[in-house]
Amino acid sequence: MxxxxxxxxxxxxxxxxxxxxxxxxxxxxxxxxxxxxxxxxxxxxxxxxxxxxxxxxxxxxxxxxxxxxxxxxxxxxxxxxxxxxxxxxxxxxxxxxxxxxxxxxxxxxxxxxxxxxxxxxxxxxxxxxxxxxxxxxxxxxxxxxxxxxxxxxxxxxxxxxxxxxxxxxxxxxxxxxxxxxxxxIYVFSPSPNELGIDNLKHSKERIINYILEHDHINEFNSFLNDILDLDIPVVQKELPTKEKNLYFRFKNGNLLDFSSNASSGSRCLLNLFAIYKWTESSIxxxxxxxxxxxxxxxxxxxxxxxxxxxxxxxxxxxxxxxxxxxxxxxxxxxxxxxxxxxxxxxxxxxxxxxxxxxxxxxxxxxxxxx
CATH class of the missing domain: 3.40.50.300 (P-loop containing nucleotide triphosphate hydrolases)
Incomplete structure (x- = not known):
């Protein structure tokens, strides 16, 4: 220490x-x-x-x-x-x-x-x-x-x-x-649009890919709900291009793209969630x-x-x-x-x-x- x-x-x-x-x-x-x-x-x-x-x-x-x-x-x-x-x-x-x-x-x-x-x-x-x-x-x-x-x-x-x-x-x-x-040692500066790590910038798209690739969607939902009391689940959807992305799913079944519709606080939490997961093993x-x-x-x-x-x-x-x-x-x-x-x-x-x-x-x- x-x-x-x-x-x-x-x-x-x-x-x-x-x-x-x-x-x-x-x-x-x-x-x-x-x-x-x-x-x-x-x-x-x-x-x-x-x-x-x-x-x-x-x-x-x-x-x-x-x-x-x-x-x-x-x-x-x-x-x-x-x-x-x-x-x-x-x-x-x-x-x-x-x-x-x-x-x-x-x-x-x-x-x-x-x-x-x-x-x-x-x-x-x-x-x-x-x-x-x-x-x-x-x-x-x-x-x-x-x-x-x-x-x-x-x-x-x-x-x-x-x-x-x-x-x-x-x-x-x-x-x-x-x-x-x-x-x-890691130095972070989270913002709504990117995550600064050790003077490098990581886009929210990169963080979303991390969540999808490691199957952290359920944990991300819990993280959002615990902190923001957000009662709108985030789900993944496969696009026609075979790429996957995160979406808000509303009670009527409508889907809205997370990246372009999330509040600045939710986008910052996306970055903090990645940090939170990384702290478990690599920090x-x-x-x-x-x-x-x-x-x-x-x-x-x-x-x-x-x-x-x-x-x-x-x-x-x-x-x-x-x-x-x-x-x-x-x-x-x-x-x-x-x-x-x-x-x-x-x-x-x-x-x-x-x-x-x-x-x-x-x-x-x-x-x-x-």
Whole structure:
């Protein structure tokens, strides 16, 4: 699981910011499913417009880009470094816990594609530390002993080089756990017309094909009905071209094409349903930006409740909806606010001892956490 992520001089984050998911309040005994192994697994992030909620998702995309074999999926951001800073590099550090082992992976970059520094620590022991500018191995243990570094390129991570150059049976088990986790990080931005996944856009037609191919129509109907109380079933119909599509079926038997007749909320739910299904098997860390932009607050509450019940993954949502800042759904240490200079959860933004009975929304609107 991800314990914390720290980053500096990246996009709109000038100083050092840390999202700490390990900083739980053990006094809170309610909504226990939001915390797993003493790490926050379900979180909501608030913040004024322009504070960086969307860019926080790009922090995790950058980590995935650095260690992924699919670099071409990620765009090279022209505003990679903070425009107000004189520092030459963006700095990142990610701390994980795999069973009882702590793994810290850190790196610096001068742009989206160029590393200047990289370091791996396992249980407080430095496995390697490398300066790309000087092409100098500062320190290393046995993990790199069979690795050729003379021709190392600053666009290619040493850790990724080690992983790809080492046979599966000889890879360090903690590095394997790290790669398994990072490759299952996904950043989503659902909208009525397409689903943004890791900077790629997926059309609603593609999502519909996914539902049809995997025979998820009944589950999709349940998903729609649970969240929107929609009493119009969605069915599949084969077209004369042998292609299949989704249709609303009305009580009189009439069919209407789902894609062109569904509300913006229903089309967004189509995308969220795909995410919901993928979380069951192929996601370790899920970041959904403005997940509820097209929904009534009651629908948003039901969405949170559904994802909250999925164990074994970490889900982070961004929102402006203060109706969701409620102990009925999460708990105070699972609500974070991005401020001008920090990211902190509610208990660490007030001197008040937050209890289950407190109205968090009213406290927030009254400026308690400013």
């Amino acid at each position: 991800l314990l914390r992520a720290s980053f500096e001089n990246f996009m709109n984050f000038e100083g050092k910011f840390t999202l700490d998911l390990s900083n739980i309040n053990k006094k809170h005994s309610f909504n226990k499913e939001c915390v797993e192994n003493e790490v926050i697994s379900k979180a909501l992030i608030y913040g004024k417009s322009g504070r960086g909620k969307s860019n926080l998702g790009k922090v995790f995309l950058d980590l995935k880009r650095t260690l992924s074999n699919n670099d071409d999926r990620f765009e090279n951001n022209t505003n990679y470094l903070n425009a107000n800073s004189s520092l030459e590099d963006a700095k990142f550090s990610f701390e994980f816990k795999f069973e009882n082992t702590q793994v810290i992976y850190s790196y610096n970059k001068k742009d989206a594609a160029t590393l200047t520094y990289e370091k791996l620590e396992i249980d407080h022991e430095v496995e390697f530390e490398f300066d790309f500018r000087e092409k100098k191995l500062i320190q290393a243990r046995s993990i790199l002993e069979n690795l050729e570094l003379d021709s190392i390129d600053s666009s290619y991570s040493i850790l990724k080089h080690y992983y790809n150059s080492t046979s599966p049976g000889n890879r360090n088990s903690n590095v394997v756990s790290l790669f398994d986790f990072i490759r299952k 370790s860390f899920l970041y959904i930006d403005e997940f509820d932009a097209s929904y009534h607050y009651q629908a948003s509450m039901k969405i949170i409740d559904k994802f909250k019940r999925i164990s074994g993954i970490q889900c982070v949502f961004t929102t402006h909806n203060t109706d969701l800042m409620n102990n009925e759904f999460l708990r105070p240490d699972c609500y974070f606010i991005i401020g001008e200079n920090q990211i902190k959860s509610l208990p660490y933004l007030t001197k008040r001892d937050l209890q289950e009975g407190h109205n968090l929304e009213k406290l927030y609107q009254a400026g308690e956490f400013d």
